[in-house]
Amino acid sequence: MSAYVAVGTAWLAGCSGCHVALLDLADELEDILHVAEFTFSPLGDVREPVSVDVAFVEGCVSTTEDESQIARIRGAAKILVALGSCATCGGIPALRNLSNATEVVARSYAEAPGLEVVGTMPVGEPPRLRDRAQRVADVVTVDVEIPGCPPTPEMIGKALKALLAGEKPRFGSKNLCVECDRKHPQLHLPRRQFLADYAYASTDVEEQDGATFLVPRREIFDDTVRAIFELDEIDPTLCFLEQGVLCMGPATRQGCNAACPAINYPCRGCFGPTPDMFEQGARIMDALATILPPPALTHFEDLVGVSYRFCPPRPACGEGEDKK
Numbered sequence: 001m002s003a004y005v006a007v008g009t010a011w012l013a014g015c016s017g018c019h020v021a022l023l024d025l026a027d028e029l030e031d032i033l034h035v036a037e038f039t040f041s042p043l044g045d046v047r048e049p050v051s052v053d054v055a056f057v058e059g060c061v062s063t064t065e066d067e068s069q070i071a072r073i074r075g076a077a078k079i080l081v082a083l084g085s086c087a088t089c090g091g092i093p094a095l096r097n098l099s100n101a102t103e104v105v106a107r108s109y110a111e112a113p114g115l116e117v118v119g120t121m122p123v124g125e126p127p128r129l130r131d132r133a134q135r136v137a138d139v140v141t142v143d144v145e146i147p148g149c150p151p152t153p154e155m156i157g158k159a160l161k162a163l164l165a166g167e168k169p170r171f172g173s174k175n176l177c178v179e180c181d182r183k184h185p186q187l188h189l190p191r192r193q194f195l196a197d198y199a200y201a202s203t204d205v206e207e208q209d210g211a212t213f214l215v216p217r218r219e220i221f222d223d224t225v226r227a228i229f230e231l232d233e234i235d236p237t238l239c240f241l242e243q244g245v246l247c248m249g250p251a252t253r254q255g256c257n258a259a260c261p262a263i264n265y266p267c268r269g270c271f272g273p274t275p276d277m278f279e280q281g282a283r284i285m286d287a288l289a290t291i292l293p294p295p296a297l298t299h300f301e302d303l304v305g306v307s308y309r310f311c312p313p314r315p316a317c318g319e320g321e322d323k324k
């Protein structure tokens, strides 16, 4: 690779947060620009892929337009980098795989609460949803994956510098607990009733528009929110799991230096699974099953939202089926 490197960036189905993290490189980006030129990017004037040494792609492949764009980028790039959890494992946009594409469009445009004009479907020719949203590696060959939602600017800088030097960037592959300073003297055994269990186990039935909903009892829910967010009650030196607060650390890839536990907030799993985990959700269930009585797991009302939020179940994404 020559000293002058052509770099492109693109976004598919994502939120642009990974590009914001790229911009957060700030001064470091200035140094990078001495040896690299960004030739196409949604942040610049040229957005269509042109031939580059390295292309960074944010977002998952959700629409037919994403699919043709990623094929063009793959054809134009010597090295393709999947940037962030949406690109590396589907991310939040791939949660839509739990419904089919027709249901998703109807829910988004015709039924969702808060729509100003209920029942108005999009006019013109919006991009057509594929049957499933998929991680980039399930559609084309990917050379490098950078985890995170979003990845830290440090990780993006490290990857850029390695690639500019003709090397393959490497990231830690253990779980987040190895980066977390919190102590676990009781080997994760919770000291009080587990909060997620506490929140969801006891429910009231609510009727609304002829439909029946199970909701957490208000006073219990309020207590739980207080316990989680009024952090005075939580010992900032002890592992969350030991205090009965769900933390996704055991099922989440390292890389952020345990930024959330460091500010007394439990990990939500945004870096996705480690490379040796098949599924992030299955791994956290595995971990919790060792510290909770079995019936407690069945009381998790939003099992998907808690444990698969950033990396939906692989079969739901049709892993490996559609690769070109």
Ligand code: SF4
Binding pocket: 013, 014, 015, 016, 017, 018, 058, 059, 083, 084, 085, 086, 087, 091, 092, 148, 149, 150, 151
């Ligand atoms: S990985 Fe997170 S920050 Fe990046 S596009 Fe997806 S939702 Fe946004």
Ligand code: SF4
Binding pocket: 176, 177, 180, 181, 182, 184, 238, 239, 240, 241, 247, 248, 249, 250, 258, 261, 267
């Ligand atoms: S479970 Fe959470 S709080 Fe406990 S050691 Fe792991 S990352 Fe830290």
